[in-house]
Amino acid sequence: MDRYAVFGHPIKHSKSPLIHARFAEQTGQQLSYEAILAPLDGFTESVDQFRSAGGQGANVTLPFKQQAAALCDSLSERARLAGAVNTLHWQGDKLCGDNTDGEGLVRDLLKHKVALAGKRVLVLGAGGAVRGVIPELMAAQVGELVIANRTAAKARELAALFHHLGQVQGGGFDEVQGAFDLIINGTSASLSAALPPLKPEMLADGGCCYDMAYGDKPTVFQLWAADAGADVNLAGLGMLVEQAAVSFEIWRGVSPSTDEVYDLLMAQLGEAK
Ligand code: NDP
Numbered sequence: 001m002d003r004y005a006v007f008g009h010p011i012k013h014s015k016s017p018l019i020h021a022r023f024a025e026q027t028g029q030q031l032s033y034e035a036i037l038a039p040l041d042g043f044t045e046s047v048d049q050f051r052s053a054g055g056q057g058a059n060v061t062l063p064f065k066q067q068a069a070a071l072c073d074s075l076s077e078r079a080r081l082a083g084a085v086n087t088l089h090w091q092g093d094k095l096c097g098d099n100t101d102g103e104g105l106v107r108d109l110l111k112h113k114v115a116l117a118g119k120r121v122l123v124l125g126a127g128g129a130v131r132g133v134i135p136e137l138m139a140a141q142v143g144e145l146v147i148a149n150r151t152a153a154k155a156r157e158l159a160a161l162f163h164h165l166g167q168v169q170g171g172g173f174d175e176v177q178g179a180f181d182l183i184i185n186g187t188s189a190s191l192s193a194a195l196p197p198l199k200p201e202m203l204a205d206g207g208c209c210y211d212m213a214y215g216d217k218p219t220v221f222q223l224w225a226a227d228a229g230a231d232v233n234l235a236g237l238g239m240l241v242e243q244a245a246v247s248f249e250i251w252r253g254v255s256p257s258t259d260e261v262y263d264l265l266m267a268q269l270g271e272a273k
Pocket residue numbers: 062101124125126127128129130149150151154186187188189190191194195196212213214236237239240241243
């Protein structure tokens with residue numbers, strides 16, 4: 001049976017084995033998918049062992065996404081731009097890396113009828129996740145993208161890195177000006193129930209909000225978005241399932257149905273409350 005896995009540290013919490021098992025069942029693909037706890041100083045060795053044992057492809061999560069990019073023999077353009085890889089596969093002896101996080105986010109936004117082309121978009125945060133999604137947001141022809149981060153210098157660095165893709169600016173939260181059609185929270189603040197310093201006037205009339213984090217109840221950012229009058233107010237579970245579907249397509253050449261898996265995970269989150 002073809003073997004796939006996700007590498008991370010920690011990894012116990014990962015929903016990827018469940019997601020890919022469902023995708024395989026739906027599409028009639030014979031494969032196994034396991035979670036592998038790679039030692040913090042042993043990512044490369046873990047990947048090598050997995051390949052020697054017949055591994056065909058893998059996902060990579062925190063904290064190894066940048067290390068994975070460095071390990072690959074070839075990178076997709078979006079993985080090269082992001083400097084981070086979440087999907088590996090082998091072509092013969094060659095290790096190929098891609099980054100499906102951005103496509104996952106864009107698919108989820110478009111699925112919920114959130115328009116991107118020509119829109120003014122504010123992205124909060126300048127960590128690994130934001131780095132991964134900017135190339136795809138720009139490819140979706142966002143009109144203007146502003147990156148705001150607690151550490152302003154990091155937002156400026158990212159803006160400079162992606163400036164060639166279009167109108168991208170970066171700075172601190174206090175430098176944000178005007179109203180946005182879409183505000184994406186790519187900080188990890190929601191995980192500790194914290195909220196970046198936002199003002200309701202930053203959200204345009206009919207504007208939408210997306211928190212890349214998710215939980216068993218609305219995040220603090222989603223609560224803020226509801227108060228600010230967001231037209232569409234989403235959290236990152238959809239992105240998680242969509243990015244997994246893109247990985248599955250890369251490995252198996254077939255498209256699974258994401259709705260069924262999303263509903264299953266939502267039901268599990270509800271039970272965990
Ligand atoms: P990183 O650790 O790389 O970056 C964290 C970012 O959050 C930094 O920009 C940091 O700012 C900012 N931050 C942290 N705490 C606060 C706070 N209290 N107030 C304001 N800003 C804060 O994390 P990732 O980029 O990997 O992940 C970011 C989020 O995206 C997480 O919630 C993660 O769960 C989610 N995610 C979701 C995915 C999905 O599929 N749904 C996929 C990947 C990530 P500073 O630079 O100043 O430290």
